[in-house]
Amino acid sequence: MPEFTPDEYDDAVFPELRGVKPPQHDPLFADTDNFLDEEAAYWKERETEREAWRKQWPNHCRACGGWGLVGHVSIDPQDPGPEPCEAMPEDRCHRCSGELETKRIRIEGDFPRWEQVMVCTVCHWSFDDGEPQ
Numbered sequence: 001m002p003e004f005t006p007d008e009y010d011d012a013v014f015p016e017l018r019g020v021k022p023p024q025h026d027p028l029f030a031d032t033d034n035f036l037d038e039e040a041a042y043w044k045e046r047e048t049e050r051e052a053w054r055k056q057w058p059n060h061c062r063a064c065g066g067w068g069l070v071g072h073v074s075i076d077p078q079d080p081g082p083e084p085c086e087a088m089p090e091d092r093c094h095r096c097s098g099e100l101e102t103k104r105i106r107i108e109g110d111f112p113r114w115e116q117v118m119v120c121t122v123c124h125w126s127f128d129d130g131e132p133q
């Protein structure tokens, strides 16, 4: 059994590849690089939005990020999903810590009706905004 160096072995088994250099940059990985750059840019943008939001609402509730709800929406029917955040007193806004008042609002559409909602007297928040996710 003759002994080969790895190069000699390649030459013997793949003679057509003799002298051919491997590509310097695999296109597959070039795509991945771009993808990672885009991904990083995306997350950086989200972080910038979050910082701007935090700056705008310095008194927001840290427990729920100003949403008034904790937990995530899940497709699992067994999952209770988001629940009211209890880190603030019931009559406080989770976005600016201002006072909430109960308002009756008219919902238009296919089933027009009146609904009671909690609205912030200071910033008009109503469980409809929070730190960008």
Ligand SMILES: [Zn+2]
Binding pocket: 061, 062, 063, 064, 065, 066, 067, 068, 069, 085, 086, 087, 088, 094
């Ligand atoms: Zn909260």
Ligand SMILES: [Zn+2]
Binding pocket: 093, 094, 095, 096, 097, 098, 120, 121, 122, 123, 124, 125
């Ligand atoms: Zn508020």
